[in-house]
Amino acid sequence: MKFRALLRSIRSSSVTFSSKPTKSLPQCRLFHHDFVPRDPKAKPKRYKYPPVYDPYGPRPPPSDKVTQLAERIAALSPEELKQIGPTLRERLKHPKMQPISVDGLDFGSQGGGPAGSAKAEEKKAEKTAFDVKLEKFDAAAKIKVIKEVRTFTNLGLKEAKDLVEKAPVLLKQGVTKEEANDIIEKIKGAGGVAVME
Incomplete structure (x- = not known):
């Protein structure tokens, strides 16, 4: 209702804008003097985006040593692949990742099906006392x-x-x-x- 009243008051006021300056209103420049209006017949520019955005820019290709190492890792058995992460963590002296507790947080229904409800019931069944x-x-x-x-x-x-x-x-x-x-x-x-x- 207030918006309608505001529109009516704007319509009822008889302020007219013209290109000629009036004596009652001071002349003011609306645009900077370097402004050039766009040609209405000109086509808008279309920018071509790259297929993949890489924030780090182009990188050099991997060295032969890294390529050979990647091939050797890909050739390992599944049991040996599972050992790579802990071994590298130990060798590079990275701290062990600690699990984050999500007790008391509600993430809504995840999964949505009977498997999700079974997990929710199992979570509720955990004893705290x-x-x-x-x-x-x-x-x-x-x-x-x-x-x-x-x-x-x-x-x-x-x-x-x-x-x-x-x-x-x-x-x-x-x-x-x-x-x-x-x-x-x-x-x-x-x-x-x-x-x-």
Whole structure:
């Protein structure tokens, strides 16, 4: 609506432009003095683009040594071809590529078919929370195991003792994999056997 009103106001104003300067409007140059208008009958120029754009420009052809090396690589068996990448990385001292975590990123439906939905279900099935279970412990190391259980649970001495004596029993639920491995190592150091579920 505002646009229409603006158009009406422009139409209603009776401003006329002519080639002759008027006394009320100062004369102003619209174009630079070197400007030459294009010939309306002239054909537009057509530029020919190269078939392949190479930002680095023309390159010299590879040397004979490089060509022979490429032929030798092409003649290798598939097992030997798989070994080239790691060997060159080690020889040239390139850092090992680290995988990028895509947890929490949604890339939409990739694949679109049943294979894509199966991958999505498999991704959802991955566990992120683990339970730590005390399987058994050495009778001589019972006190050490009770002390370790008290360090990562908020139990008193009597509650921790009762819990350890009920082995096999769940010690902690819903922890991360790193935390679960840390708890298992501590219990193993104290003389007990714990597993992650």
